[in-house]
Amino acid sequence: METIIPKSSTALASLLRADFTTLVRNRRSVVLALLVPNIILVSWKGLVKHTGGPFVLATAVVIGLMAIGLMGYSITIARDRDKGIFQRLRVAPLPTWTIMVSRIMVQLFMIILLTLVVFIVGYQFDGILLSVSGYVLTFFVAFIGGAVYLSLGQLIVGLIKNPETVNATTRLVYFLFIMTGMFGDLSQFNDMGKLGPYLTWMAHWSPYGCVKIMTAASMEPTKWGHDNNMALLLSIGYTIVFAAIGIKNFKWESR
Amino acid sequence: MEYGPVKAVKNISFDVLQGEIFGLLGPNGAGKTSTLSSIEGLIKYKTGSIIVDGQEVREKPLHAKAAMGVQLQSTSFQPELNVVEILRLFAGIYGVPMDKDKIHGILKEIGLEDAAGKKFSQLSGGQQQRVSLVIATIHNPRLVLLDEPTTGLDPQARRQLWERIEGIRERGHAVLLTTHSMEEAEAVCDRIAIVDHGQIIAIDTPQNMIDKHKNDPEVIAVSRRGKVTLEDVFIALTGRAVRA
Numbered sequence: 001m002e003t004i005i006p007k008s009s010t011a012l013a014s015l016l017r018a019d020f021t022t023l024v025r026n027r028r029s030v031v032l033a034l035l036v037p038n039i040i041l042v043s044w045k046g047l048v049k050h051t052g053g054p055f056v057l058a059t060a061v062v063i064g065l066m067a068i069g070l071m072g073y074s075i076t077i078a079r080d081r082d083k084g085i086f087q088r089l090r091v092a093p094l095p096t097w098t099i100m101v102s103r104i105m106v107q108l109f110m111i112i113l114l115t116l117v118v119f120i121v122g123y124q125f126d127g128i129l130l131s132v133s134g135y136v137l138t139f140f141v142a143f144i145g146g147a148v149y150l151s152l153g154q155l156i157v158g159l160i161k162n163p164e165t166v167n168a169t170t171r172l173v174y175f176l177f178i179m180t181g182m183f184g185d186l187s188q189f190n191d192m193g194k195l196g197p198y199l200t201w202m203a204h205w206s207p208y209g210c211v212k213i214m215t216a217a218s219m220e221p222t223k224w225g226h227d228n229n230m231a232l233l234l235s236i237g238y239t240i241v242f243a244a245i246g247i248k249n250f251k252w253e254s255r
Numbered sequence: 256m257e258y259g260p261v262k263a264v265k266n267i268s269f270d271v272l273q274g275e276i277f278g279l280l281g282p283n284g285a286g287k288t289s290t291l292s293s294i295e296g297l298i299k300y301k302t303g304s305i306i307v308d309g310q311e312v313r314e315k316p317l318h319a320k321a322a323m324g325v326q327l328q329s330t331s332f333q334p335e336l337n338v339v340e341i342l343r344l345f346a347g348i349y350g351v352p353m354d355k356d357k358i359h360g361i362l363k364e365i366g367l368e369d370a371a372g373k374k375f376s377q378l379s380g381g382q383q384q385r386v387s388l389v390i391a392t393i394h395n396p397r398l399v400l401l402d403e404p405t406t407g408l409d410p411q412a413r414r415q416l417w418e419r420i421e422g423i424r425e426r427g428h429a430v431l432l433t434t435h436s437m438e439e440a441e442a443v444c445d446r447i448a449i450v451d452h453g454q455i456i457a458i459d460t461p462q463n464m465i466d467k468h469k470n471d472p473e474v475i476a477v478s479r480r481g482k483v484t485l486e487d488v489f490i491a492l493t494g495r496a497v498r499a
Contacts, residue, residue: 003308003322003397006350014347018336025335083331091295092348093321253297 011094015102022076023106033072034114037064038121045126053128057118058216061142062208064114066177069149070156070170073107077157078166082254090252104150111146115139134219141218144235145211151239152207154246161254177208210234264289264300264453271398276420276430278444280437282493286453287433288328291402294431295325308397321349324391324428326384328402332375338362338386339371342393349394365389365419381412388419392428399423401432405439417443437486447485451493461485468492 023030037060044056080086089099115138122128130138153170160166180203203209210231217228264286271277279287292298294305296316305312308322332341339358346353362368365385370378378386384404391399401420405413420443424430434440440447441461448458457464468474469483473491478484 003318004350004394005317005321006348010350011348014344017347018333018340018344021340022333022335080333083334084327084329085331085333087297088325088327088331089348090297091320091323091325091327092345093317094348095317 005093008095008098011092012098012102015089015094015098016105019102019106020109023110029072030110030113033064033067033110034117036067037061037114037118041118041121042125048126048128053122053126054130054134054216054219056126057122057128057130057138057219058212060118060122061115061138061215062145062212063178064118065111065142065145065211066149066174066208068107068110068114069146069151069153070174072110073103073150074153074157074170075163075167077103077153078160078163078254081157081161081252082163084253086252096252107146107150108143111142112139115142130219131221133221137218137221138215141211141214144232144239145215147239148207148211148235148242151242151246154250155242156246158246158249161251163254177206180206180208205231205234207235207238210238264293267303267450267453267455269448269455269458271429271431273397273429274424274427275445276424276432276443278440278447279431279433279450280435280440280447280489281433281450285450285493287450288402289453290450291400291431291433294319295323295400296320321394322396323398323400324394324396326387326391326399326401326404328406334374334376337372337374338367338378341375341386342390345390345393351394361389361393379412380407381409381415384408384412384416385419388416388423392423396428398429398431401430403433403435405434405436413439437484437489441485449489449492456492457488464488 040063041056041060044059048056086099090096119130119135119138152173156169156173157166160169180199204213214228214231214235217224217231267286267290269277279290281287289298293300294307294312296312296319300313305319307319310318310322312319332344336344339362342358342361343353358371359368362371365388367378367382367385370382375383375386388401388404391401404420405416408416417439420430420432424445432444444461446458446460447464448455449464450456459467465483465485465488468488468491471491474483474487477490478487
């Protein structure tokens with residue numbers, strides 16, 4: 001009976017395999033996470049000539065990122081915590097960071113998949129074509145945007161234990177961001193609605209607005225300017241604050 | 256070990272030997288699960304020490320966890336995974352090579368060959384406990400911790416699980432289990448400790464404990480069948496009041 005401490009890499013590989021299997025088995029929710037942004041992309045075809053392709057593509061990417069971070073990540077974390085799945089893993093000889101890294105890797109894969117699908121659908125249905133540097137930069141920015149919403153998801157599961165309350169809260173935040181973000185976006189067009197200067201400023205620099213203007217600019221790298229640098233810095237700031245509070249307050253058990 | 260102002264466990268001391276089944280008995284809230292959770296590394300204790308396989312749990316948590324196998328009170332696995340995938344996951348986590356033949360052998364041994372593709376939630380209570388137990392011992396640990404392993408099982412499934420627990424002992428593992436069932440304690444435990452208010456109030460073999468207390472007036476007063484049982488001793492030592 002020799003005690004062997006397994007390598008963290010072996011444990012992480014096993015966790016990854018299990019978490020990706022779980023993702024494949026939940027393909028309906030994967031499809032739904034991809035469907036909403038693509039419905040927007042297709043239905044906003046008429047807006048492309050008014051706002052430009054990057055505006056429409058960026059909106060679709062950001063809405064998808066929010067769905068991944070808020071719904072995909074936080075709801076499954078809350079559910080698994082409530083079922084005691086994390087407790088079973090925590091009594092095994094693996095560092096706890098491997099459990100979370102595995103979960104985040106799955107979400108990163110979803111971000112890549114979402115961005116790819118939005119690019120393909122955007123080209124096929126709306127005829128939006130970006131430069132190579134635009135595509136590459138958008139992938140990087142999508143990761144940063146994804147980090148903002150994953151950390152926001154972490155904040156929610158860190159502060160709220162009950163899975164039903166987590167579910168309701170993430171949906172509320174998702175809806176709130178979409179509404180304020182869209183009204184904020186649309187207020188730039190004179191005849192399409194106004195939030196007023198204060199609310200427009202808030203929507204502009206909200207986690208939705210920052211990721212949105214960053215993503216849109218990344219599709220046209222030559223237009224990247226001071227506003228985008230500010231949005232990038234704010235996004236990193238949001239991620240650090242949300243993640244720090246979310247991790248500090250996170251409990252592995254729901255009771 | 257404290258939960259706010261309440262000390263859940265204080266001055267508990269016991270050893271579990273290789274090839275022994277040691278039972279922790281106590282009313283609800285006595286401190287059994289807290290004791291087990293400390294050994295498992297789920298709760299951080301402030302004072303005292305827990306040594307597993309020669310290593311202090313607080314200082315070498317990964318070594319201690321690698322030396323023990325755990326079946327939690329309500330074990331749950333990802334509901335999307337089937338039995339084979341769960342076995343593969345935990346074999347990987349514990350660093351145990353696992354090929355198809357080995358998995359087939361394990362499933363055959365626990366009588367679940369036909370359930371290989373079933374999800375954990377689709378198994379009966381007894382089948383779930385068998386899977387949990389096989390995962391707890393998949394890496395051949397020195398110490399096996401079982402938290403109320405037979406709760407909710409029918410008599411057949413319970414008997415079968417007792418035999419499996421005895422099989423673990425026969426293979427030389429040390430087994431520490433908690434239970435509310437005095438019948439279970441008498442049937443499978445070599446030694447037991449009765450815990451109440453976070454302290455051990457009695458520790459011995461089940462039979463010795465009965466023999467030692469069978470003439471106590473409190474024990475005779477609670478005895479219901481004319482013959483003193485372990486449950487009578489337990490009730491006499493911990494009181495008749497219902498715990499939360």
